[in-house]
Amino acid sequence: MLCGMQAHDGPLTRLRKSHEQSVLDLLRKHGPLSRAELGTHSGLSRTTLYDIVAGLVEGGAVVASTPPAEVRRRGRPVEKLSLNPDAGEAIGIDFARRAVHVSAVNVAHEMIGSASEAHAADLPWAQRADIAERLLGTLGGSGQAGPARNGPAEGPRPGTLRLGSLSAIGVGVVGPITDPGGAEARALSIDGLPGLLRERFGVPVLLDNNTRLAALAEAVWGAASDGGDVLYLRLSHGVGGGLVVGGSLHRGMYGMSGEFGHITVDPQGAPCECGGTGCLETVASLDAVLHRYRSAGGRAEDIAAFLSAAAAGDRIAHAVLEQVGTDIGMVLAAVSNAVGPGVIVIGGELAQAGAALIEPVERALRTHVMPMVRNQVRVRRATLGDAGSALGGIALVLHESPLLSRYPQPVTEELAWTQ
Amino acid sequence: MLCGMQAHDGPLTRLRKSHEQSVLDLLRKHGPLSRAELGTHSGLSRTTLYDIVAGLVEGGAVVASTPPAEVRRRGRPVEKLSLNPDAGEAIGIDFARRAVHVSAVNVAHEMIGSASEAHAADLPWAQRADIAERLLGTLGGSGQAGPARNGPAEGPRPGTLRLGSLSAIGVGVVGPITDPGGAEARALSIDGLPGLLRERFGVPVLLDNNTRLAALAEAVWGAASDGGDVLYLRLSHGVGGGLVVGGSLHRGMYGMSGEFGHITVDPQGAPCECGGTGCLETVASLDAVLHRYRSAGGRAEDIAAFLSAAAAGDRIAHAVLEQVGTDIGMVLAAVSNAVGPGVIVIGGELAQAGAALIEPVERALRTHVMPMVRNQVRVRRATLGDAGSALGGIALVLHESPLLSRYPQPVTEELAWTQ
Structure with a gap:
């Protein structure tokens, strides 16, 4: 073999994610669909589709609802599935030197909101993470943000950010900086941060230099x-x-x-x-x-x-x-x-x-x-101003999560594929 | 919407390619599988799977065979599907100044072979393409290369490169070069080349500078x-x-x-x-x-x-x-x-x-x-020597074709995804 597939997930996990992506894509494009319609469009078997949809509903990314009685023509009402507008798909956090900035988008890739709070330069990570969590709880309305799986299953509460369907968090930090001595000289090591955030939010954490994330945000939503x-x-x-x-x-x-x-x-x-x-x-x-x-x-x-x-x-x-x-x-x-x-x-x-x-x-x-x-x-x-790096964190997630790794199509492909 | 999926293919084409990729991946990993086994592993419905497999068999990427009688336990023999070792998955061609270099890999990503032929510097593209096609026909044995769909369906002939399952061709050329004047001054414009190759081989053509392709080949198979x-x-x-x-x-x-x-x-x-x-x-x-x-x-x-x-x-x-x-x-x-x-x-x-x-x-x-x-x-x-750019053409196809765009996983993901 010259080369082989390299993947961090097993083939079944990748396959499942690919199926999840198909279902989310179809709901993004077509709006609410019944399970039967999803089956037709996706080509997935009834068993596979049932399983994939159950996971998405449990995670809060998708909600099931039944149209009002007057719309029903006959027989049993058909349940429709749709994207949950209050489900956080991706969150960006910028841990700047003296402030925390957060932003979030939902599963339809619509901005839920942004928030910031200043703090002392020497504040420990756990307290910075507290600020981030509290700020996220203020996004989208008055509700508290928190993992959806922790409580009993509830319908979507409008204006409340649900984190249960988060695919990942993109986090900007000051550093890795320009030289190792400087990195070691920093008052706060970032060593414990990814684990802390992963434990708190239960999803993968993508960490990067916040200047680099500002670059990404300018590319996706700013000057470029x-x-x-x-x-x-x-x-x-x-x-x-x-x-x-x-x-x-x-x-x-x-x-x-x-x-x-x-x-x-x-x-x-x-x-x-x-x-x-x-x-x-x-x-x-x-x-x-x-x-x-x-x-x-x-x-x-x-x-x-x-x-x-x-x-x-x-x-x-x-x-x-x-x-x-x-x-x-x-x-x-x-x-x-x-x-x-x-x-x-x-x-x-x-x-x-x-x-x-x-x-x-x-x-x-x-x-x-x-x-x-x-x-x-x-x-x-x-x-983009101060929010740039938090927005960059979201862009990082949208580009790098397995669900969305091919979004958007690189410009290079447009140049290369000859029709 | 902040942003949406951008794709060159429609969702159904992408879905079909994704299903094809799943089936090819499973055959690469597990070796020969029955349709029932493929159904279990892939999660695809019987109808979808039948359709996908039929396309892959017709294209020559997959072959169906029945185990010898003595192996059968009882009842009707179960047909097994496997990758066709003589099916060209990707071809690389380097149109250098005075020579054509070709290389090919099969659907299992094994090198089928490489070949070269020198020619005069002013040879027209059509004749260079003739050389490339003839050289490709010599790869893997004595047979003639040609689109599999042109003739009646045949079983695989060992040692014959079948192009019917090609996903794309990666082509290196001298240029785009360092300045527009120089580009225009070249004896041969490349304008007609992609269309010529697409017509001849019936698949997308990825074109790039051959120095750049040599870089890719060094990264994939050479010094790096x-x-x-x-x-x-x-x-x-x-x-x-x-x-x-x-x-x-x-x-x-x-x-x-x-x-x-x-x-x-x-x-x-x-x-x-x-x-x-x-x-x-x-x-x-x-x-x-x-x-x-x-x-x-x-x-x-x-x-x-x-x-x-x-x-x-x-x-x-x-x-x-x-x-x-x-x-x-x-x-x-x-x-x-x-x-x-x-x-x-x-x-x-x-x-x-x-x-x-x-x-x-x-x-x-x-x-x-x-x-x-x-x-x-x-x-x-x-x-890598002279073959570098043709090998780079193959690497380009393996990285950029829709079937294999996520192969291999970028190193950056390993660095970024915190466990």
Whole structure:
């Protein structure tokens, strides 16, 4: 054998999930259907279908209801099955440094809601998880969120998020960060977090860097939602980013991708916290920009003051942004030549400088990118704010859960399949 | 709706393909099965299963046979279904500049064989397709390859490649190349090729750059077959490459990814054919290396002579390789920081210089890559030769056909799914 199927689940589990997906797909497309209609459309045997539907109803993803008496023509009323609009299909949680952000979508992929709460930077994980659970309980109405299997089976209560049909939770955290020393130096290790969340919600937990999740959210619902692969660059206290490739967030072999801040822009440059020399972060982080501005004679207490000066037309500030933007554009060109993104999204505080930064970025990009794509790659500012990473967590679940791993179809297939 | 399923096929076609996949999977795992056993394992209704099996038998992917009389216990013999070892599941064709290479695997994913034939550079596509078809006919034995549906149904003939159950053909071509002018200047446009092949073989055609397909093949069966994302760099007359991300070949938004040869290494460097300045290709192509060698006083008629000199310990040659390797390592570090590959594979003629090139590449790479992965990223020489791109065509089909799009499971899922 050259190669064989590799799967984490056994064939029966995969088959069951495939059948569940078929049934959910049919209910999404056709609306309420009887068991007989589901049988006809799905091609599943009566026994298999009964079993699959029972599991979906028990999990809360699907609800059974009988049409009102006056609609019945004759004989026994036929029960119809439909998606439960209050069933949480996927939840996103962003554990930022000093706040928890949550978002949820239902089984029809409609947004149920988002919520946030600030907290102290040193709050332990268990209490952060408490906040997340409480915030989720507020979504969709007044009810308490909780595993549906814990209590007696009830009909759907409008406005109450039911977690029993959750397929997974997507979670953003600060880190894995740019170097192992830094990771170990963090006040809070994330080691216990996945187990804690898995125990609390009873479903798989997908964990990723929250900057990377913000990249995914920009690709799915933000500045790059019109499709295509995305290069997301975040210019903040650190310089990082993320890549969305073929409709999926790209993690890299060691969870270390999107480290645009540590691409060398000057081999003779300043030492970087990562241990390297002349990394982009040494010239484009907020501190580096402030330092360069002050060294050139500018006066600003913080980055807000610098941005105000730039907005007021301060020539030193513009010169600094011109230099920084050129270095950024060079790095973006190198990455673009390697990866070929459709859209480049720039977020983080420095992006608020607007055209004074974006224009030199675009000039340098277009000078160094392959001529064939010079006028095709688009550069845009990020549009999602604080909720970005929690939304990214949901997008991660929708893309990676076994139920939805092929959603949406990667753009690459459209390009490749010749009709 | 935030988002919905997007699919190229209708739901019924997708469902049918999913059922076909289930049946083929079961036969791969269990060996020969009766219809009743298939029904039990698959959960499909008798009617659906009969229909699916009939299609697979008609297409030649599955064969029905009755065990010998002495094995029968009682009553009517039970027909068993099994995969047809002579059924081509996927074919790869590399239309190189002056040769056609073909390879094929059967429905059990076993290699049926490979074959090559040289031709003149200006041979029209129709005649190149003739060569490909003839070469395919020689695979697996003496029989003629051809669509199984064209003739009366026959049992499998051992040693004859049957194309009736082909899911797709993966095809490598020279291009899309590095600039549009160059593409238009090619003697042969590829415009008519996909239609020609589709008409001849009656299945979808997946077309890609053959360097990129070589990258995929190295990832699946070559130097990087131990898994993980791959950065493949080809150092030849041009400098190009490919990225394998999450188990799939990455194309980029405009089919322009893996253009490592056009990443700037010296903004004040030599003009490049692409229109840029100081691209890696201006220092690392075979011509550039020869030019630098001669400028430094070295004497070599061609790259073979240069490689011989280097192998014999020529100091000028080693100094040139040291400089070139350093530039290559810088570019590989930048791309690694962005993409996070597990393995870097270096192919093309210049890779034959061995350690004299690879060592400076590795030094520069480790100096400029993120410290966290400094000792994890592996650099290797390519191991597949001329057949690489045709094998890559097969890998493309196995990864991208609807039947096998989830094979193998991306490594990223292993990292992400918390148990």
